[in-house]
Amino acid sequence: MVFGAISREVHGVLFLTTTRFFIVPIVRYLCNAKGLRKYHNYSWLSPLTDLRHCYLSSQGRRSRDLTKAHVERGASILRIGPNALSFNHPDAIKDIYGHRTKCVKDVKESILAGTHRQLFDVIDKADHARKRKLLSAAFATKNLENWEYKVNYTSHRLVKVFDERCVKSAGAPRSKDDAVDFNHWINLWTIEAINFIALSSKMDLLDTGTDWVTAERLDGTCYRARYRHSQNHNAIVKSVFCWDYDLWPWIAWITQSVPSKWKQLWKISAPWGDITYHQASERLRRYKAGEQLDDFFSCLMNDKNGAPNYLEWGEIVAEVSAIIDAGAETTAIALSNIMELLIKHPAKLSALRDELSNVLDDDDVVAPFDKVKDLPYLKACLDEGLRLSPPTSSGLPRRTPPEGASILGEWIPGDTSVSMTIYGAHHDPSIYPDPDVFKPERWMDPAERKRMEPYFIPFSAGARGCIGRNISYLEQIVILATIVHRYDFALATPNFVAERFEAFNMICGPLPIIIWRRGPQW
Ligand code: HEM
Structure with a gap:
């Protein structure tokens, strides 16, 4: 009985893990809801998981490696995660960071924020x-x-x-x-x-x-x-x-x-x-x-x-x-x-x-x-x-x-x-x-x-x-x-x-x- 219950739990965990890490990413990739599939991928794993970008960061030189990848592939836009794009063109600066941009700081600031927001991680414009x-x-x-x-x-x-x-x-x-x-x-x-x-x-x-x-x-x-x-x-x-x-x-x-x-x-x-x-x-x-x-x-x-x-x-x-x-x-x-x-x-x-x-x-x-x-x-x-x-x-x-x-x-x-x-x-x-x-x-x-x-x-x-x-x-x-x-x-x-x-x-x-x-x- 006990072994049966444990085995059911192990199967449950395996099922959830497989779904979260393999099935959901592949389904999302195939659905291509945002149309990001048309962009070059930094790596074949990039459209499936952000963990590829975590690995790149763990090498300690991600901006140089990323710039090199843009140049080598002749691509101004690279997909670096399922929902993340990297640009490498001077004209992108004003669109992303300029005074008139409608882009705001990303979710990174929220997940790393403490109990109170400060100037660096506050997202709300006002x-x-x-x-x-x-x-x-x-x-x-x-x-x-x-x-x-x-x-x-x-x-x-x-x-x-x-x-x-x-x-x-x-x-x-x-x-x-x-x-x-x-x-x-x-x-x-x-x-x-x-x-x-x-x-x-x-x-x-x-x-x-x-x-x-x-x-x-x-x-x-x-x-x-x-x-x-x-x-x-x-x-x-x-x-x-x-x-x-x-x-x-x-x-x-x-x-x-x-x-x-x-x-x-x-x-x-x-x-x-x-x-x-x-x-x-x-x-x-x-x-x-x-x-x-x-x-x-x-x-x-x-x-x-x-x-x-x-x-x-x-x-x-x-x-x-x-x-x-x-x-x-x-x-x-x-x-x-x-x-x-x-x-x-x-x-x-x-x-x-x-x-x-x-x-x-x-x-x-x-x-x-x-x-x-x-x-x-x-x-x-x-x-x-x-x-x-x-x-x-x-x-x-x-x-x-x-x-x-x-x-x-x-x-x-x-x-x-x-x-x-x-x-x-x-x-x-x-x-x-x-x-x-x-x-x-x-x-x-x-x-x-x-x-x-x-x-x-x-x-x-x-x-x-x-x-x-x-x-x-x-x-x-x-x-x-x-x-x-x-x-x-x-x-x-x-x-x-x-x-x-x-x-x-x-x-x-x-x-x-x-x-x-x-x-x-x-
Ligand atoms: C060579 C020195 C420095 C460099 C290269 C630098 C670089 C930067 C960059 C790139 C940002 C934008 C960050 C982002 O968008 O996520 C930033 C923001 C900021 N920096 Fe610096 N910084 C320098 C010195 C300083 C100093 C001396 C201070 C404080 C006295 C400071 C305080 C801040 C603050 C509070 C922000 C957030 C501004 C905002 O979002 O309104 N920085 N810095």
Whole structure:
């Protein structure tokens, strides 16, 4: 009797699994209700299951692989899932992401969202506009000077770190201990900078040289955890598995439960929410203690006339998390990329130095923003780095409106997932001749810049474009000018290539370099 019941249950499970994974996809494919069968498939599995895209993501270079597939097959549109299309044509950018698009953020944002939506994952247009308005004053260009002293303060701390780790000169004998992991330190710098700007929090990461911080549970108990380590692993596990929106809760549950590499990654990622919660709670304690501080948190609490915004605490925590999550790793990746590129292109580095020497004095330890903000070659180097290796390279998924939308002259049915990789946009030879070559000069001609700019989308575009781009440029301009003016550097190992893993951002691995002070006195 018992064996009979068990056998019936096993059969039931087998039947449901076969139906869900084989019969339903094949029937859906044959019915072709949305007419997506006319498009080329990324893989033969793509029209049947989103798990193929999860597998692509697990390889850690999905935007490059996807762009390559578009080019090799000569297809501007590829079907990457049963209900998902990838575009690779400059004209698709405005249709999917431009100000006039009717596409909205995709279901990915909903399945990954917490209890409260934040600026990044809110889908509803009106709610997004309300949130964006709340924070717009903090991010406005005219307020940049408010944050400059915070960037300066943090930059002085990084200079101290690098000064202490300089070798005596280019030719001085070196040991492997002389190598400085630029990517590690620049990440600590961007974490400190964004937490100071957003929450007036002065962290000690550049003192300890580690990312160990305090994490706080909702019950107020605290423990120590690693900031960047948990943040990156959080991004990796989610970015690999989230593409099958229906199966996501199951995949998340299985990968968290069954002993495997993924279970380990989930465990490492677990403190991330508690870390951002602690940062927000600390700031709230200071607010309640009556401290008057100038930061993004104040904009969340009060409007520009000082009247309270009455946001729920959950919403405030969500916004804080979004800003400190989005605002550090991305800028650090951009800086590691440009550093690697400049070291590998000494003539460009030398041209940048010449430009900086014309405006900076020997005793300018940290480059004053006013002196360097309009330097054309500095901006050209940063933009060329962002073009060649965009920190966020992937296709940001959008959903067509229920009535459908015209993209690239094709009528795409409603509720379809559509995207175009930023990597693909930035490597299109019809927009950027020699797209794989690092050529800052391409940005120096104003007419050429104007022609390329609509297709330059490291911060995405339109209403959902990055709100933090001005802050990021402020940080990148100040620190790159400072480092290039003050130091010379070389790769610790010639021809070294830093490893990258594409999660939501292109997470960068160690970049070991040797640093020494410039100038005759050193
Ligand atoms: C090089 C640095 C950066 C890059 C490459 C970058 C890239 C992006 C991209 C591609 C998006 C669109 C995401 C999507 O549509 O899913 C975005 C949105 C966003 N970014 Fe950035 N970002 C950078 C720096 C920053 C900084 C410094 C902050 C905060 C201070 C920030 C905060 C945000 C926020 C809050 C959004 C959501 C905006 C919205 O949906 O209205 N980002 N960013």
